[in-house]
Amino acid sequence: YKKKKSKKEEEEEEEYVVEKVLNRRVVKGKVEYLLKWKGFSNEDNTWEPEENLDCPDLIAEYLQSQKTAHEGKRKGSGDADGDESKSKKKKDDNEKLRGFARGLEPERIIGATDSTGELMFLMKWRNSDEADLVPAKEANVKCPQVVISFYEERLTWHSYPSEDEKKDDKN
Amino acid sequence: MPTKNAADERISKFKNKGKDPAKLREKRITECVELRKAQKNECFLKRRNITLSSLPDEEALSPDTDTVDFRIEDIIADVNDGSVEAQTRGCQAARKLLSKGRDPPLKEIVDAGLLSRFVSFLSMDDEPALQFEAAWAVTNIASGTSWHTQQVVEHGAVPALIKLLASPMLHISEQAVWALGNIAGDGPAYRDILIECNVIPALLAHISPDTPVGYLRNLTWTLSNLCRNKNPYPPVSAVQQLLPPLIQLFHLSDKHILCDACWAISYLTDGSNDRIDVIVKTGIVPRLVELMSHEEFCVLTPALRAIGNIVSGSDLHTQTTIDAGVLNVLPKLLRHKKATVQKEATWALSNIAAGHCKQIQQLITCGLLPPLVEVLRNGDFKTQREAVWTVTNFTSGGTAEQVVQLVQSGALEAIINLLQVKDAKVILIILEAINNMFTAAEKLGETEKLSLLIEELGGLERIEMLQNHENDVVYQATQNMIEKYFNSDVDGVQVDSTPNAFLFQTSDGQNTFKF
Numbered sequence: 001y002k003k004k005k006s007k008k009e010e011e012e013e014e015e016y017v018v019e020k021v022l023n024r025r026v027v028k029g030k031v032e033y034l035l036k037w038k039g040f041s042n043e044d045n046t047w048e049p050e051e052n053l054d055c056p057d058l059i060a061e062y063l064q065s066q067k068t069a070h071e072g073k074r075k076g077s078g079d080a081d082g083d084e085s086k087s088k089k090k091k092d093d094n095e096k097l098r099g100f101a102r103g104l105e106p107e108r109i110i111g112a113t114d115s116t117g118e119l120m121f122l123m124k125w126r127n128s129d130e131a132d133l134v135p136a137k138e139a140n141v142k143c144p145q146v147v148i149s150f151y152e153e154r155l156t157w158h159s160y161p162s163e164d165e166k167k168d169d170k171n
Numbered sequence: 172m173p174t175k176n177a178a179d180e181r182i183s184k185f186k187n188k189g190k191d192p193a194k195l196r197e198k199r200i201t202e203c204v205e206l207r208k209a210q211k212n213e214c215f216l217k218r219r220n221i222t223l224s225s226l227p228d229e230e231a232l233s234p235d236t237d238t239v240d241f242r243i244e245d246i247i248a249d250v251n252d253g254s255v256e257a258q259t260r261g262c263q264a265a266r267k268l269l270s271k272g273r274d275p276p277l278k279e280i281v282d283a284g285l286l287s288r289f290v291s292f293l294s295m296d297d298e299p300a301l302q303f304e305a306a307w308a309v310t311n312i313a314s315g316t317s318w319h320t321q322q323v324v325e326h327g328a329v330p331a332l333i334k335l336l337a338s339p340m341l342h343i344s345e346q347a348v349w350a351l352g353n354i355a356g357d358g359p360a361y362r363d364i365l366i367e368c369n370v371i372p373a374l375l376a377h378i379s380p381d382t383p384v385g386y387l388r389n390l391t392w393t394l395s396n397l398c399r400n401k402n403p404y405p406p407v408s409a410v411q412q413l414l415p416p417l418i419q420l421f422h423l424s425d426k427h428i429l430c431d432a433c434w435a436i437s438y439l440t441d442g443s444n445d446r447i448d449v450i451v452k453t454g455i456v457p458r459l460v461e462l463m464s465h466e467e468f469c470v471l472t473p474a475l476r477a478i479g480n481i482v483s484g485s486d487l488h489t490q491t492t493i494d495a496g497v498l499n500v501l502p503k504l505l506r507h508k509k510a511t512v513q514k515e516a517t518w519a520l521s522n523i524a525a526g527h528c529k530q531i532q533q534l535i536t537c538g539l540l541p542p543l544v545e546v547l548r549n550g551d552f553k554t555q556r557e558a559v560w561t562v563t564n565f566t567s568g569g570t571a572e573q574v575v576q577l578v579q580s581g582a583l584e585a586i587i588n589l590l591q592v593k594d595a596k597v598i599l600i601i602l603e604a605i606n607n608m609f610t611a612a613e614k615l616g617e618t619e620k621l622s623l624l625i626e627e628l629g630g631l632e633r634i635e636m637l638q639n640h641e642n643d644v645v646y647q648a649t650q651n652m653i654e655k656y657f658n659s660d661v662d663g664v665q666v667d668s669t670p671n672a673f674l675f676q677t678s679d680g681q682n683t684f685k686f
Contacts, residue, residue, distance in 0.1 A: 072521075072522070072524070072526075072564040072567060072568065073483050073484070073522050074483060074525075075441075075480075075483050076441045076479070076480050076483065084434070085392070085395065085430070085434040085473070086356075087356035087357070087396065087399065088313070088314045088315075088320070088352075088353045089314055089349070089352070089353065089392070090269075090270070090310075090311050091270060091307060091310050091311060091314075091346075091349060092272065093267060093271070097342060101342075101383075101385075102342055103340050103341035103343070103345070104299075104340065104342070110206075111202045111203070111205065112206075113210060122202070122205060122206050127299050128300055131209060132209055133209050133210070159178070
């Protein structure tokens with residue numbers, strides 16, 4: 001996209017390259033475009049008459065950008081049809097979380113039951129008086145040491161009286 | 172040694188070394204009772220979805236949460252007590268009052284001067300149970316009107332809540348997320364105060380593959396409130412900070428997360444073209460178009476709104492949506508059973524029709540004309556209004572041939588029927604469309620044919636009636652139109668008015684009129 005500009009002082013014609021068309025105006029009935037020159041700063045932008053120019057693509061691009069700027073496009077309706085997301089939410093009581101969902105640290109297991117169909121532990125949580133049931137499957141993964149302590153505390157050995165008597169006799 | 176003692180002795184060497192058997196037995200009984208109690212409660216909860224009372228001396232259940240009946244005087248006394256136990260009890264009672272389904276006493280709690288106590292509890296890191304109750308109470312107060320939220324902020328809750336985001340207890344930091352969401356949602360002023368207090372990095376720190384879904388839901392909602400509201404828009408730097416993780420959330424499939432993530436994007440695209448540009452550059456458009464087809468209405472709606480905003484941007488922005496397949500989704504949405512969806516889809520269509528003729532061509536190719544005509548005929552009024560804009564934009568930017576196709580699809584007939592509406596603005600838009608059609612007809616030398624077609628379709632009659640319209644602009648516009656295009660030469664010149672001949676074909680020898 002070039003434009004030839006002949007300077008009066010110089011014999012040769014110099015070529016300057018148009019980088020972009022920035023604006024349009026009509027002066028005394030003639031159309032002029034504001035041009036950004038390649039290799040020059042914005043301070044060097046100049047208005048040039050339409051007939052001097054040979055950059056139809058750049059002009060078309062500019063006109064197109066102007067067209068969509070004020071023709072047809074309509075911004076958001078902003079219609080709050082009640083479908084919008086709530087801006088504030090109240091937390092209701094039935095949201096109460098149980099078990100591990102409470103985000104508390106397991107302190108120790110204080111009981112076990114399988115009457116619900118699956119093995120459940122009664123968990124005492126750190127910093128809370130409220131114990132509740134958690135599935136053993138979940139506890140085994142999330143706090144295995146706590147589970148192991150629970151089982152260890154309750155290990156029983158079955159004794160055989162004859163063996164013990166023998167031992168006692170020896171003593 | 173007797174066998175009995177030997178057994179006892181041996182046992183004491185192992186598991187219960189050094190413990191008194193009588194005490195142990197007592198302990199076992201207590202644990203059994205607790206177990207049974209917990210099981211019973213579990214069963215009740217499953218059957219009736221009731222909450223467990225957790226006050227230490229209260230028996231198991233309160234079946235009806237609405238009869239929660241604490242006296243504010245008692246709460247005040249407890250909360251101002253020196254012991255943590257009393258404070259926790261009082262704070263929890265307040266929390267339960269504030270969580271009631273109907274008419275929670277937000278104002279009474281605030282007027283009782285309890286907010287400053289709650290805010291001080293927020294920073295007691297050694298008492299997480301108390302922190303949690305306080306955070307929940309503050310959340311619910313902040314969920315009220317602007318006045319309520321203002322009280323919360325003015326009592327200094329914001330810094331304390333932001334600190335709580337770093338709590339090692341997940342349920343506590345989550346509660347802080349929620350409370351902050353309520354504050355941000357109040358409006359741009361508080362939103363920007365939170366942003367200035369560096370809330371965004373503290374929130375983003377919680378996004379990880381291990382974060383529970385429930386937590387992410389609250390987080391996404393709070394982030395969306397930080398994107399929300401105009402006058403002013405959120406600062407560009409804040410948007411840039413939270414965009415990448417927000418985009419990450421779109422990979423998930425939880426409908427609540429997707430819903431709020433889409434709302435966030437819809438807020439961010441509701442503005443000038445440079446704001447839209449930032450969003451389009453993230454590459455999120457294809458995913459948004461995909462979510463326009465989501466089975467859940469709560470996801471579809473904000474996705475459609477976001478895309479609608481994007482196509483109100485530049486031609487380039489619009490092209491991105493077309494390339495992502497939006498024109499394949501729109502026909503379905505134009506026929507959606509919900510009127511609001513039809514309306515929003517038609518609005519989006521109207522903005523696509525305001526693009527350049529290549530995009531208009533894509534509209535035609537992807538079969539958007541039939542559903543457009545359907546909504547022109549059968550849509551509810553708000554949808555019809557958007558459809559009329561679509562027609563006008565189409566006729567303005569389309570080539571003459573494209574306008575012919577539009578007319579052939581039945582759109583002209585449909586808008587003529589809409590000339591009877593009361594809304595003057597709509598009438599003017601329709602008249603503009605018809606004017607544009609005449610401009611296209613001029614290029615093809617077929618203006619007379621168009622005039623005759625309009626007359627055939629009952630349009631001339633309607634336009635003539637509009638000359639009596641109370642609105643000056645309408646009256647002027649119709650007058651101009653009749654003068655320009657319907658001034659028939661009354662000297663009995665025969666007009667060839669074969670039906671269906673108005674196909675804008677270049678014809679010879681039929682031009683007998685002069686304008």
